[in-house]
Amino acid sequence: MLRLSQSKLIVISAIYFTLFYNYKFFKDLFNTYGFSGSNILYFLSTAVVLTSLIIFLLTLFSSKYTTKPILMILFIVSAFTAYFMDSYSVVIDTEMIRNSLQTSFKESADLFSFRLVLYVIFLAILPAYIVYQTRINYKSFKGELLSKIKTIILCLVVILVIVFSFSKFYTSFFREHKPLRYNINPIYWMYSIGNYANKTLDTAPTQIKDIGLDSKVVEEKNEPKELIILVVGETARADRFSLNGYSKETNPLLKQEELVSFTNMSSCGTSTAHSVPCMFSIFPKDDYSYKKGATTKNVLDVLSNTQDIAILWRDNNSDSKGVALRVDYEDYKTPEKNTICNEDECRDEGMLVGLEDYIEKNKGRDILIVLHQMGNHGPAYYKRYPKEFEKFTPVCKTNQLENCTEEEIGNAYDNAILYTDYFLSKAINFLKKYSNTHEAGLLYVSDHGESLGENGIYLHGMPYAIAPKAQTHVASLIWLDNGQMAHEYDRSKIKQNKDKEYSHDNLFDTLLGLFEVKTEVYKKELDILNESRIEH
Numbered sequence: 001m002l003r004l005s006q007s008k009l010i011v012i013s014a015i016y017f018t019l020f021y022n023y024k025f026f027k028d029l030f031n032t033y034g035f036s037g038s039n040i041l042y043f044l045s046t047a048v049v050l051t052s053l054i055i056f057l058l059t060l061f062s063s064k065y066t067t068k069p070i071l072m073i074l075f076i077v078s079a080f081t082a083y084f085m086d087s088y089s090v091v092i093d094t095e096m097i098r099n100s101l102q103t104s105f106k107e108s109a110d111l112f113s114f115r116l117v118l119y120v121i122f123l124a125i126l127p128a129y130i131v132y133q134t135r136i137n138y139k140s141f142k143g144e145l146l147s148k149i150k151t152i153i154l155c156l157v158v159i160l161v162i163v164f165s166f167s168k169f170y171t172s173f174f175r176e177h178k179p180l181r182y183n184i185n186p187i188y189w190m191y192s193i194g195n196y197a198n199k200t201l202d203t204a205p206t207q208i209k210d211i212g213l214d215s216k217v218v219e220e221k222n223e224p225k226e227l228i229i230l231v232v233g234e235t236a237r238a239d240r241f242s243l244n245g246y247s248k249e250t251n252p253l254l255k256q257e258e259l260v261s262f263t264n265m266s267s268c269g270t271s272t273a274h275s276v277p278c279m280f281s282i283f284p285k286d287d288y289s290y291k292k293g294a295t296t297k298n299v300l301d302v303l304s305n306t307q308d309i310a311i312l313w314r315d316n317n318s319d320s321k322g323v324a325l326r327v328d329y330e331d332y333k334t335p336e337k338n339t340i341c342n343e344d345e346c347r348d349e350g351m352l353v354g355l356e357d358y359i360e361k362n363k364g365r366d367i368l369i370v371l372h373q374m375g376n377h378g379p380a381y382y383k384r385y386p387k388e389f390e391k392f393t394p395v396c397k398t399n400q401l402e403n404c405t406e407e408e409i410g411n412a413y414d415n416a417i418l419y420t421d422y423f424l425s426k427a428i429n430f431l432k433k434y435s436n437t438h439e440a441g442l443l444y445v446s447d448h449g450e451s452l453g454e455n456g457i458y459l460h461g462m463p464y465a466i467a468p469k470a471q472t473h474v475a476s477l478i479w480l481d482n483g484q485m486a487h488e489y490d491r492s493k494i495k496q497n498k499d500k501e502y503s504h505d506n507l508f509d510t511l512l513g514l515f516e517v518k519t520e521v522y523k524k525e526l527d528i529l530n531e532s533r534i535e536h
Contacts (some may be wrong), residue, residue, distance in 0.1 A: 006067055007059070007147055010132060013071050013127070017186060018047055020123060021078045022359045024085040025050075029043050032177055033169075038293030042169045044112060046161045053187065055177035056155040059148055064138055072128040078186040079124035083116050087402055088379070089451075089459040091182040092189040094196045096461045097387045098290065099271040103199045103318055109381040115330045164509065165177040179466045208295055211282055212302030215512075216307065218365060224484040226309075226366040226515050227438035229361065229427055229508065232276065233420065233446030234317055235373030236475040238265060240417050246438070253425035259442075259479035260494045262528075268504035270471045274319040276372075277445040279504035280409055282521060293322070299508045300327050302519060303368060309515055310362035311487040314351040315372040324370070333374075338466035344383045348373045348423045359434070366515055367438075369425070375420055377451060378459050379414035385419035392418075406453045413452055428479050441514065445507060446474040478528075493532035502528060 031044065033039045036053040061070060067447045084090050100278055120444070138144060163170045173180065182188055238244050241250045242262035254261075268278035268285045278288045302311045304327060313324035316332045332338040332351045340350035350369045353533050355490040359367060376384055379399040392411035396404035449471045451457040480489055512519065513527040524530045 001325075001507045003131065004134055005147075006062060006136050006138060006144065007151055009067070009071070009131070009136060010055055010058045010062060011153075013075075013131070014051045016056060016127060017054050017074075017078065018051045020081045021125060021185040022183070023082065024052065024089065025180065025185065028180055028183060032180065042166055045166055046433055049159055049162050050184065050187075052155040052158045056152055056159075057187070057190075059151045059155070061146065064136075066133075067136065068131055070331050071131045074186050075127040075131070077122045077189065079119050079230055081189050082110075082123060082186050083119040085183055085185065087115065087400065090455055090459055090461050091179075091462075091463055093182065093192045093463050095161075095269060095271050095274045095463075097189075097192055097196045097198070098319055099273040102321065103193040109400050110377075110383065113398070115295055115400055167267055168254065179463075181405055182185060182463065182466075191490075192466075197437065204394070208297055208486060209296050210301075211214055212305055212521045213500050215302050215305040215517050215521075217306045218518045219516045221288070224437060224439050226368075227363065227418075227431065227434050227440045228368050228511075229442045230368060230370045230511070231424060231427065232279075232317075232370060232372045233444060233445040233475060234272065234373045234377050235448065235450045236376050236417060236446035237449040237469070238263060238446075238473045238475045240414060244475070248414055250414050251421045252418075252475070253287045254421050256489065257425065257428055258482065259428075259496050260491070261475075261477040262502055263499050265445065265474050265476040266501070266503040267446070267474045270448050270467045272447050275319055275451060275504065277323055279445070279447070280323045282508055284505045297326070298323055299511050300324065300368075300370075300511065302515065302521060303515060305519075306515075306517060309366040309368060309517075310358075311368045311370070312358055313370045313372065315349050316346060316351055316374045317372045317377070323404065342386070345374065347386065348375065348420070349426055352427060355430065357435075359512045368511070368515070373420065373423070375446070375529045376413060376416040376450065378413075381416050384416035386474045389415050389419045389422065391415060401458045402455065409452050413450070422475075431479075431481060435481045437484070439488060440481040440483070441485055442479045443510070443514075444478070445476040448472065449474050488534060489529060490532045490534055496530065497528070497531065 026043070028045060033042065035043075037227050058070065070345065081092050085092065090096060131356050138149045139147065179457055208279070217518060218422075240250060241261060242249050243254060244263045267275050268288065269275040274290070277293040277298070278285065280300060281288055282292050282296065283299070291333065300323060304311060311327040312330065313327055313332045314319055314332050316338065320329065330337060333346055335341045335346065338346035338350035339349045339353050348371070354371060358369070363407055377416050382395055382397045392414045394408050395412045396408035398404065403408055424442070428442055429440060450460050451468055451470050454468065454470060457468060460469070462471055464472065478494065481495050486494050506526050509526040510528045513524070513529055513533070
């Protein structure tokens with residue numbers, strides 16, 4: 001059995017963290033400054049500063065009863081953090097933690113790989129086991145306290161001396177290259193967890209704030225009822241839709257429909273956990289927070305307040321992220337509900353089965369049906385579509401994207417877009433059956449985009465301020481039936497605005513406008529369709 005003093009165990013652990021858990025941090029540091037000349041000295045100093053900072057933090061919280069548990073937890077969590085940062089260049093910030101906690105087991109399974117097993121064995125299990133087996137030689141209380149004080153002072157001195165000695169480099173590091181800090185392991189994820197707890201723990205009020213209690217449907221007495229399908233897409237980039245000019249034909253079916261694709265739609269966030277509640281929220285992106293979203297009702301509640309609109313949410317993703325808590329909700333992720341499934345997963349088109357029964361049941365009412373797609377959820381894009389949609393080849397058939405070429409990743413992703421094209425086309429054809437009895441329409445908007453290896457970045461979830469456009473520029477379109485809906489909107493005017501800058505901020509008011517809801521919370525200037533509405 002290994003015997004060490006508490007301070008030696010902490011120092012060894014800190015060195016291990018710096019050397020083996022910060023590949024992404026040092027790689028980005030080298031790429032930013034260049035590995036030559038005096039920069040090598042700066043990089044070495046950064047390693048010493050990082051090690052000293054970890055020692056400082058560990059020493060601060062060390063004690064006879066906490067040192068081992070803290071180190072074991074840090075090794076385990078930091079191993080997973082290192083894997084995702086090294087493999088996909090993701091940032092483990094507050095929203096990524098929230099997204100991870102709200103991810104289903106099935107989605108998590110897509111991330112499993114042999115490389116992950118190696119990270120877990122050598123960076124989690126092995127060091128945690130060694131810490132567990134180590135016998136710590138504790139001094140007296142006074143001795144431990146003096147040792148702790150000396151270590152903390154020494155660490156602070158080392159950090160200050162190095163930072164001031166290389167002040168020009170560290171000024172650049174802190175002011176001009178802030179994103180580099182997002183990759184410091186384990187310090188940044190520890191900060192993010194604290195930030196997440198601060199933003200989350202007090203969001204269970206006794207009463208959720210009501211909005212739009214004055215809402216009512218204002219329409220002519222004999223006017224046909226609205227039948228709107230809102231498809232919440234998953235991970236669909238605007239620039240991969242051929243409707244928006246993409247070179248590959250990813251929308252062969254949708255291009256045959258009279259619809260408008262909005263080419264300049266921005267997301268509220270870069271993850272499902274943030275974007276979905278945000279897009280249904282009354283708060284604009286710049287004013288939205290998790291607390292505000294969780295403690296304030298959303299646009300579905302405003303529509304429900306009218307007592308005239310039936311709302312159904314069907315989900316083939318993880319869940320509604322709290323949006324559909326007060327409306328009819330159906331889980332379509334398993335064969336128990338979804339009749340179109342295979343060994344990999346249940347398909348989005350299964351959410352269309354049986355909708356006619358819901359429409360018949362709510363005859364005489366306006367109807368909103370929300371379908372939350374699995375869409376292009378990564379990294380296993382090849383699982384997101386049936387085999388017959390594998391039009392673009394060769395395809396990346398692993399979740400270890402770093403082992404595939406950009407072409408293979410792009411092909412798998414585009415095949416999933418091709419399946420979404422089929423799914424949306426099928427939904428439109430379903431609505432066409434009601435063109436004589438309802439004012440039918442389909443609105444599609446994706447929750448966020450996706451990085452496909454550009455600049456070494458994969459997946460999504462980057463902090464919005466530094467996220468590439470690929471993660472925030474999302475696909476969105478609208479189809480309005482040329483039957484009963486034709487007298488409501490001038491389609492040529494909708495098309496004139498297709499390249500206008502829109503965002504998830506517009507969804508709240510566009511939905512209210514579609515259902516002709518009058519309420520004090522409606523802002524017509526944010527309603528995408530307001531300018532094209534025909535006055536009667």
